Amino acid sequence: MKLFGRNHIIISIITFTILFLMNYLGNEEADKMERALMTAFAGVIGLSIGLFILNKGKNDKNPPQHFD
Template identity: 45%
Template sequence: MPLFKNPKYYILILLTFVVVFLMGYIGNDEPDKLSRILMNAVAGAVGMAVGLLIYKKRENGDPDDHSPLD
């Protein structure tokens, strides 16, 4: 079962990874820049995926969408 039915979500996650990776790679002169940049890019892509999951849940109109503080 795919996580997202629309392939645009996967393209958006990949684009986020590439943009964060390039921003870090171009502007970093540290000796361990590749490991730092990969961690930042993966964290950005995971954050985007979590945000899209929340967006998808709200878009579907799930009945359990109220705050846990209610």
């Protein structure tokens, strides 16, 4: 999956929505909106960093020599 491609944006929106609703509906504190937004943004950022690391070496033409 290409970083910031169409599929990445769709998955990011779904992740944001799920995390936001889980934290907003399940929280009884006074600052539930701020906590839900921070958690949802952190989840999307974590997803993006994970995809960046995963796709970093995907098209590597020169793998390390003597890997075994």
